[in-house]
Amino acid sequence: MRNWYTAQELAGKPGMPGTERGIRKLAERNGWEGQRRLGSKAIEYAFAVLPSETQAALIAASVGSEAPPAVSIQQELIQRDAKTASRLNDKQRSVMTARLAFVREIERMSQTISQQRAILALVDLAKNDKLSPYLSELLVRANDRKTNDRSLSERTLKRWLADYRKQGETGLAPARGGKDMGVPDWAKDFLRCFQRPTKPSVEASYAEFAAKCQGERPSIHQVRRFLNKLSPEAREAGRRTPQELKALQPFRRRATKNLFPCDVFTADGHKFDAEVLNPRTGKPYRPETTTVIDVATRRILGISIGEAESTIGVMDALRDAITRGGMFAIFYVDNGSGFANSAVREVVDRLGGTMTHALPYNSQARGLIERVHQTIWVNAAKKLTSYIGADMDKHAGTKVHRVSRKQLRETGATRLLPTFAEFMAGVEFEIEAYNDRPHRGLEKIRDPETGKLRHMSPNEAWEAARAEGWEPMLAPAELVHDLMRPQVIRPTRRGEVAWANQRYFLDALRDLHGEEIRVAYDVRDASRVWVRTLEGELLGEALLDGNSSDYMPKPLIEQAYEKREQGQMKRAMDKLETLTGKRVEMIAATSAPSAQLSGEQLAAARQFAIDLAPTTIDFQLPGDSVARYRLWKELEAKTQTGSELTAGEARWHAHYPSRQEWQSMKDLFDADPSQQARA
Structure with missing residues (x-):
C-alpha cells in the first residue's frame, strides 16, 4: 500500500x-x-x-501481492522468542507462522489505511476467495480447523493481533494437546502382575489381574494404551534387573583422545563359546580367556588361557601385557574373584600402578573390553564346528556333540574339536588380525594405498604415539618376572616356611625362627620360593623340601588342576546321589592288568623289566615337570648336534615323549613364547 x-x-x-x-x-x-x-x-x-x-x-x-520470505519470518521468530518457540512442535510452529503472515499484512496495510479498514478488507477478500495464492494457502493452516469452513472473521483477526502484541509470535501458536498422563486407579494392581522378572505377556498379566480385580475392570485395550504411554524404563521396571535396565537409560561416553598408550590397561575374562580338547586330559572343555587391552590405542597386549577365571590367569595375562607393551599407570577391572584379591592388588602396587574396580552391575563402564569379547572371541568361536553359543542351531550342535563324544570314546581323537595347539594358533591369529584392523574408536587417517580416509588400527595408533615422542617404559625380563611374583607373609619355624600345603627350606632362616617373613612364589613353578625380610631384603631361594631327600613337587598350576578335578568329582557324585537316591562312593580298582597274567607270564615280565633297567643311574632327574621338559630339550639339542648321551640319558630321552606329561608340557611351551625362549 x-x-x-x-x-x-x-x-x-x-x-x-x-x-x-x-x-x-x-x-x-x-x-x-x-x-x-x-x-x-x-x-x-x-x-x-x-x-x-x-x-x-x-x-x-x-493484499498478499508480495509474499514475505519464510526465512525472514523464521529468523524473526528465533530472534524474538527463541526459547519459547523451541518448545513448540512442527504443527504449532506451522500454524503460528501462517497467522503471523496475516498479522504482518494488517500492519503493512495500516500504514496507509486504518487497521479496522484493513481487517475488513482481508475478511471481504477471504469470503469472495480473492486472496492471493500465497495467503490462500496460509489461510488453511492459520485457521487450524478440521471443518470445511476456512474463512476469516473480524473477531479472529483482532484476536490474533491482540495475542501477537501481548505475547509475541508464540502467542499465535495453538495450544498443544498433550497425552493424558494421568494414572488410573487400576494401574498399580495391573503393574503388580505385569512387572515381574519372568516377563509375562500383557495377555497373561491381564488374565491374572482380571481374576483379582474387585472394582470396575478396564478392557485389555485400555491396558495396552496405558502401557504405551509409559517410557520404556518405567514399563520394564521390575521385569529387568538394574543392570539390564541400563540398556534403556542414557549413558556417558568416555573419551580416550587425551590418553597415551599404557596410561590405562583394562582386562576381563571370557568363557570361550566353543569346545576345545584339553591338553592335560584330552577331554572337551571350554577355555577361559583373560584379555588385557590398552585403552588409548585399543591394542591387545596380554592374553592368558585357563580353565576358569583365576588369579593365576590374571597375573599371567598382565605379565604378558607388560612384556609386550610396557609398564602401566592404571589397571581398570571388574570385581570378579580373579581381580579383586590381595595377590593381584599387591603385584599392581609393586609395579607402581593403581588398580581401579568398576562399580557393581556397571558393565557399560568397561564397554571397550566387553566389545572385544564379541569382536574377537565370539566371532572366533563361530568359525569352529564346536560352537555352542545361544544362536547355534540346536540340532546341528547336538549332532556335533554326539559324534565328537563317540569318536573320542572309540578312537581317542576327533576332528570336530580343535586341539589345544590349533586353538592357540587361532588365538594368536585373531589377536594379530584385530590389532591390524581399523578401529572406529580411533582417529581417522589417509590410507597410503587407496588415498581414502579410514580409522587407524590399534598398531597404527601405537606407532603414531611413538612417532609423536612417546616411548613405553620397559623393564628387564627378570625384573618383570620378579615383580609378577605374588608375596605373602608367613612365619618361619626352624629354617622352614609353609606355603600352599608345601614346606620350603632355607638355611638362612635359622636365625629368624618364630618371626614373620615375606614369601614370593611363581605360579608356574612350585619347586622354590623367594624369601625376603619384612623390610624387603632378599634372603635367598627356599627349595621345596630342601631338608628332605625324597619328594616330587607339583607346580601350583597342577595343584589347581587337581583341586578342580576333586571338586568336579564331588559334584558328579552329588548329582548321582540326587538322581538315584542312594549313597555313591569312589572305590579304587581292585585288579591291575598284571593280575590277569599267569605265574609264568608274570615272571617273564619281571625279568624283561630287570633287563631293561639300567645298572647304574648316571644322571639325576629334576623334581618338577617343567624342569624335566627343559632337560629333555637339552638332550634333544645334543642329539641334533651329534653329541653322545649316556645310557641312562639316552634311555630316558627316548622314553619320555611317550608320557602324557611330555605332551602337556610341549603344548604349554609352544603356546607361551616366553617359556619357549627360556627353554
Whole structure:
C-alpha cells in the first residue's frame, strides 16, 4: 500500500477513467490533491482523495501481492522468542507462522489505511476467495480447523493481533494437546502382575489381574494404551534387573583422545563359546580367556588361557601385557574373584600402578573390553564346528556333540574339536588380525594405498604415539618376572616356611625362627620360593623340601588342576546321589592288568623289566615337570648336534615323549613364547 498513485497507475481501475488524460481532467474538476513524483514529470494523487470504489480495488490488489520470505519470518521468530518457540512442535510452529503472515499484512496495510479498514478488507477478500495464492494457502493452516469452513472473521483477526502484541509470535501458536498422563486407579494392581522378572505377556498379566480385580475392570485395550504411554524404563521396571535396565537409560561416553598408550590397561575374562580338547586330559572343555587391552590405542597386549577365571590367569595375562607393551599407570577391572584379591592388588602396587574396580552391575563402564569379547572371541568361536553359543542351531550342535563324544570314546581323537595347539594358533591369529584392523574408536587417517580416509588400527595408533615422542617404559625380563611374583607373609619355624600345603627350606632362616617373613612364589613353578625380610631384603631361594631327600613337587598350576578335578568329582557324585537316591562312593580298582597274567607270564615280565633297567643311574632327574621338559630339550639339542648321551640319558630321552606329561608340557611351551625362549 502506498499513499500516492500516478494517473498511469490509476487508469482502468474501478471508478476511474480508462485513460491518463481522463484521470487528469477528473482530478482538475474535483480538485484532488496532487504532487510531482520525484525524478519524473508525472503527477501523483493522494490515496485519501480517490473514490471509495477505487480505494477498495487498490487495497485488494495490494493484499498478499508480495509474499514475505519464510526465512525472514523464521529468523524473526528465533530472534524474538527463541526459547519459547523451541518448545513448540512442527504443527504449532506451522500454524503460528501462517497467522503471523496475516498479522504482518494488517500492519503493512495500516500504514496507509486504518487497521479496522484493513481487517475488513482481508475478511471481504477471504469470503469472495480473492486472496492471493500465497495467503490462500496460509489461510488453511492459520485457521487450524478440521471443518470445511476456512474463512476469516473480524473477531479472529483482532484476536490474533491482540495475542501477537501481548505475547509475541508464540502467542499465535495453538495450544498443544498433550497425552493424558494421568494414572488410573487400576494401574498399580495391573503393574503388580505385569512387572515381574519372568516377563509375562500383557495377555497373561491381564488374565491374572482380571481374576483379582474387585472394582470396575478396564478392557485389555485400555491396558495396552496405558502401557504405551509409559517410557520404556518405567514399563520394564521390575521385569529387568538394574543392570539390564541400563540398556534403556542414557549413558556417558568416555573419551580416550587425551590418553597415551599404557596410561590405562583394562582386562576381563571370557568363557570361550566353543569346545576345545584339553591338553592335560584330552577331554572337551571350554577355555577361559583373560584379555588385557590398552585403552588409548585399543591394542591387545596380554592374553592368558585357563580353565576358569583365576588369579593365576590374571597375573599371567598382565605379565604378558607388560612384556609386550610396557609398564602401566592404571589397571581398570571388574570385581570378579580373579581381580579383586590381595595377590593381584599387591603385584599392581609393586609395579607402581593403581588398580581401579568398576562399580557393581556397571558393565557399560568397561564397554571397550566387553566389545572385544564379541569382536574377537565370539566371532572366533563361530568359525569352529564346536560352537555352542545361544544362536547355534540346536540340532546341528547336538549332532556335533554326539559324534565328537563317540569318536573320542572309540578312537581317542576327533576332528570336530580343535586341539589345544590349533586353538592357540587361532588365538594368536585373531589377536594379530584385530590389532591390524581399523578401529572406529580411533582417529581417522589417509590410507597410503587407496588415498581414502579410514580409522587407524590399534598398531597404527601405537606407532603414531611413538612417532609423536612417546616411548613405553620397559623393564628387564627378570625384573618383570620378579615383580609378577605374588608375596605373602608367613612365619618361619626352624629354617622352614609353609606355603600352599608345601614346606620350603632355607638355611638362612635359622636365625629368624618364630618371626614373620615375606614369601614370593611363581605360579608356574612350585619347586622354590623367594624369601625376603619384612623390610624387603632378599634372603635367598627356599627349595621345596630342601631338608628332605625324597619328594616330587607339583607346580601350583597342577595343584589347581587337581583341586578342580576333586571338586568336579564331588559334584558328579552329588548329582548321582540326587538322581538315584542312594549313597555313591569312589572305590579304587581292585585288579591291575598284571593280575590277569599267569605265574609264568608274570615272571617273564619281571625279568624283561630287570633287563631293561639300567645298572647304574648316571644322571639325576629334576623334581618338577617343567624342569624335566627343559632337560629333555637339552638332550634333544645334543642329539641334533651329534653329541653322545649316556645310557641312562639316552634311555630316558627316548622314553619320555611317550608320557602324557611330555605332551602337556610341549603344548604349554609352544603356546607361551616366553617359556619357549627360556627353554
